[in-house]
Amino acid sequence: MKTVLVTGGAGFIGSHACKALALAGYVPITFDNLEHGHEWAVKWGPLERGDITNERDLHRVFDAWRPEAVIHFAAYAYVAESSVEPLKYYQNNVTGTINLLKACVKGNCKRVVFSSSCATYGIPERLPVTESAPQAPINPYGFTKLIVERMLREAESAYGIRHVILRYFNAAGSDPDGELGECHRPETHLIPLILFAAMGRSNSIKIFGNDYPTADGTCVRDYVHVSDLAHAHVVALEWLAAGNPSDSFNLGNGIGVSVGEAIRISERITGKRIPTELLPRRFGDPPVLISDVAKATQVLGWTPRFPEVEQQIAHAWRWFCDRQSALKLSPRNIGSASRS
Numbered sequence: 001m002k003t004v005l006v007t008g009g010a011g012f013i014g015s016h017a018c019k020a021l022a023l024a025g026y027v028p029i030t031f032d033n034l035e036h037g038h039e040w041a042v043k044w045g046p047l048e049r050g051d052i053t054n055e056r057d058l059h060r061v062f063d064a065w066r067p068e069a070v071i072h073f074a075a076y077a078y079v080a081e082s083s084v085e086p087l088k089y090y091q092n093n094v095t096g097t098i099n100l101l102k103a104c105v106k107g108n109c110k111r112v113v114f115s116s117s118c119a120t121y122g123i124p125e126r127l128p129v130t131e132s133a134p135q136a137p138i139n140p141y142g143f144t145k146l147i148v149e150r151m152l153r154e155a156e157s158a159y160g161i162r163h164v165i166l167r168y169f170n171a172a173g174s175d176p177d178g179e180l181g182e183c184h185r186p187e188t189h190l191i192p193l194i195l196f197a198a199m200g201r202s203n204s205i206k207i208f209g210n211d212y213p214t215a216d217g218t219c220v221r222d223y224v225h226v227s228d229l230a231h232a233h234v235v236a237l238e239w240l241a242a243g244n245p246s247d248s249f250n251l252g253n254g255i256g257v258s259v260g261e262a263i264r265i266s267e268r269i270t271g272k273r274i275p276t277e278l279l280p281r282r283f284g285d286p287p288v289l290i291s292d293v294a295k296a297t298q299v300l301g302w303t304p305r306f307p308e309v310e311q312q313i314a315h316a317w318r319w320f321c322d323r324q325s326a327l328k329l330s331p332r333n334i335g336s337a338s339r340s
Contacts, residue, residue: 008073010037052096062107082141093144169252173312181319209281252291
């Protein structure tokens with residue numbers, strides 16, 4: 001069996017990737033400190049508790065499992081927090097990745113798939129955003145992702161570690177089989193926050209600005225189903241295993257959905273009126289972010305199965321309805337929608 005180390009495999013996207021890996025015949029070894037991940041989400045392979053900032057933890061796991069490849073999700077990923085605590089983000093996301101790459105060198109692991117972000121583009125000059133667009137992050141989180149991208153390129157030159165960089169746009173939805181779903185504490189993603197308002201878990205959904213140059217005045221984003229993201233990691237692994245060169249790919253749907261549209265669609269799906277609260281714009285929020293995914297489609301052969309936001313919201317709604325009591329969600333665990 002092919003063994004793959006999945007850092008952050010107990011998190012939202014990581015756990016879905018572990019399921020996709022297992023279905024494709026891999027053995028996913030989840031490496032997670034469970035600070036933001038969940039033990040209940042580790043269902044398709046063993047869990048190794050550890051932290052990427054601890055080199056001994058990483059060397060222990062590499063010695064025990066001898067993974068043939070790594071999928072690297074583990075990172076702090078709250079955009080607003082990164083601006084308040086930047087050193088926390090550089091310590092974890094950058095230093096932790098240095099430790100991981102050192103373990104790869106020692107363990108002779110030559111393939112890495114990296115969970116990057118559209119945050120590396122900052123505020124794009126042109127839409128849709130292609131992989132060749134300038135990368136100019138506007139927050140420490142985005143800078144940490146960009147630094148790791150650079151580190152991977154240099155690690156290839158020095159140590160022969162090939163890589164695929166996957167730049168996500170907005171992850172959404174939940175496992176179509178209902179086995180996994182989104183559970184961040186605090187939650188900052190728009191669609192879960194909308195659904196929490198529909199469930200009465202919060203008083204309203206906050207809309208940050210309705211005077212943008214868009215059809216309804218609210219920000220437009222590109223949402224991609226978490227299971228489609230998970231599948232892309234399997235495709236990327238197989239791309240590297242086939243001997244193909246390192247490369248970078250956007251992952252999205254190329255479809256823009258505004259905050260207002262997401263709320264209206266959610267009202268149709270849930271059958272509930274969703275109260276809103278209008279607040280001023282947030283600094284740094286681009287009016288529109290839409291991906292160009294032609295490269296991932298043409299080169300990797302990756303095609304989303306659930307491109308419609310209606311599907312994504314319906315899957316998420318079913319998850320939250322089925323799991324709300326088990327998840328023990330409470331208003332204090334609900335944050336404000338993030339920009340990514």
